[in-house]
Amino acid sequence: MEPVALERDTVVVSYGEIGTKSSKVRGRMERTLVSNLAAMLDARGVDAEVERRWSRPLIHLRNPEQVEAATDAATDTFGVVTARPAVTCAPDRETLVGVLESLAGEQTEERSFAVRVSRAGAKSAHDFGSRELERVGGAAVEERTGASVDLDDPDVTYRIEAREDEAFVSTNERGGPGGLPLGTQGKAVALVSGGIDSPVAAWEVMKRGCVVVPVYVDLGEFGGPDHEARAVSTMRRLAAFAPEFDVRPRVVPAGGLVAELAAEVGATRMLSLRRTMLRIGETVAKELGAHAVVTGESLGQKSSQTGPNFAVTDAVTTVPVYRPLLTRDKSDIVAQARRIGTYDDSTLPVGCERVAPSRPETNAALADVEAAEPEALLSRAEDAAREARVVEVEPRRDPERPELGPESL
Ligand code: ATP
Numbered sequence: 001m002e003p004v005a006l007e008r009d010t011v012v013v014s015y016g017e018i019g020t021k022s023s024k025v026r027g028r029m030e031r032t033l034v035s036n037l038a039a040m041l042d043a044r045g046v047d048a049e050v051e052r053r054w055s056r057p058l059i060h061l062r063n064p065e066q067v068e069a070a071t072d073a074a075t076d077t078f079g080v081v082t083a084r085p086a087v088t089c090a091p092d093r094e095t096l097v098g099v100l101e102s103l104a105g106e107q108t109e110e111r112s113f114a115v116r117v118s119r120a121g122a123k124s125a126h127d128f129g130s131r132e133l134e135r136v137g138g139a140a141v142e143e144r145t146g147a148s149v150d151l152d153d154p155d156v157t158y159r160i161e162a163r164e165d166e167a168f169v170s171t172n173e174r175g176g177p178g179g180l181p182l183g184t185q186g187k188a189v190a191l192v193s194g195g196i197d198s199p200v201a202a203w204e205v206m207k208r209g210c211v212v213v214p215v216y217v218d219l220g221e222f223g224g225p226d227h228e229a230r231a232v233s234t235m236r237r238l239a240a241f242a243p244e245f246d247v248r249p250r251v252v253p254a255g256g257l258v259a260e261l262a263a264e265v266g267a268t269r270m271l272s273l274r275r276t277m278l279r280i281g282e283t284v285a286k287e288l289g290a291h292a293v294v295t296g297e298s299l300g301q302k303s304s305q306t307g308p309n310f311a312v313t314d315a316v317t318t319v320p321v322y323r324p325l326l327t328r329d330k331s332d333i334v335a336q337a338r339r340i341g342t343y344d345d346s347t348l349p350v351g352c353e354r355v356a357p358s359r360p361e362t363n364a365a366l367a368d369v370e371a372a373e374p375e376a377l378l379s380r381a382e383d384a385a386r387e388a389r390v391v392e393v394e395p396r397r398d399p400e401r402p403e404l405g406p407e408s409l
């Protein structure tokens with residue numbers, strides 16, 4: 001038979017929950033996913049075209065040497081469940097068995113394997129049946145490698161996806177974040193401190209398809225320039241997951257308000273600070289047409305994060321407060337921060353003064369918190385929010401690319 005070129009020139013992408021939607025919504029979400037994949041590839045300098053075909057977006061590489069980079073880009077794109085670097089070939093039995101044999105020849109440490117075949121299109125399009133090709137292909141791989149078939153837990157899975165006009169053959173599969181394509185669930189504002197939790201919280205909401213604009217509250221002498229720089233570094237990491245969207249951070253000057261709280265308020269100080277931050281978040285959210293404020297709070301993690309205290313802090317806002325980390329343990333959050341690449345920036349040492357009082361309130365009553373609060377604290381928080389500074393971050397959104405507005409949700 002003809003020698004087969006074994007370049008992996010395609011990445012086959014699969015999604016999950018999008019497939020449960022009605023065909024109309026699914027079509028829209030697929031288009032958004034394809035456009036986000038294209039933006040991610042573009043931002044990373046991968047020369048490729050993304051095609052939406054059946055339920056599998058396909059990344060066609062112009063330069064197959066970039067296949068790893070393309071797979072990385074796909075596994076960083078929200079909505080993607082798996083990405084498989086694949087060889088494209090003709091969908092006939094002889095070619096496919098030849099490709100399997102050649103791919104088997106690449107394997108060095110394979111002890112067990114499985115061949116999985118799926119077919120789409122008219123039955124008459126293929127000169128093989130799926131189960132039959134699994135058997136014949138499996139025998140060919142076995143002969144070539146000496147490895148044995150294990151359908152339950154194979155070291156290598158040879159996956160053939162045959163269509164009417166072509167087939168894709170892969171030997172490995174990488175997991176993506178899952179969730180829904182970014183831009184399909186509107187916009188939220190995230191309060192991002194630069195600590196470990198808040199960038200992970202923002203990422204979680206992005207994973208569900210919501211564009212997140214990060215807001216850092218400048219605490220003045222209680223924060224400092226290195227504190228802000230740390231927050232902006234983590235925000236830059238987040239922006240890399242959203243190359244197609246305007247997620248430039250906002251920095252809100254609140255040093256004066258914080259100094260006043262530190263000087264005038266005792267046990268309920270942290271709650272008033274949280275309330276100030278939520279009102280700031282709400283004000284920015286309303287300005288940007290965002291529908292929620294995200295925080296990195298977790299139940300019981302800090303004195304301001306008890307159940308009764310959440311009730312007191314949330315009383316300052318009519319916008320929903322999303323706390324995706326509410327039930328998560330710190331060790332788990334740390335592990336995730338490492339996986340998504342925000343951990344190193346979040347743990348840069350920064351010198352800053354402590355705002356927290358020595359005996360913080362854990363079971364506050366709203367009336368007591370309000371009574372201890374400085375005059376017009378919340379309306380001054382709104383004023384500060386309106387003075388937010390926009391920070392430019394790379395990668396910048398491509399101005400040529402149309403923004404996905406609510407009408408495309
Ligand atoms: P992080 O949760 O990011 O690690 P943290 O654990 O120190 O910060 P807190 O200081 O209690 O937690 O803050 C709780 C939440 O309040 C943070 O998760 C974040 O959403 C928000 N937050 C705290 N400080 C700031 C800040 N300076 N600017 C913006 N948001 C902040």
Ligand code: MG
Pocket residue numbers: 195197198296297298301
């Ligand atoms: Mg925290």
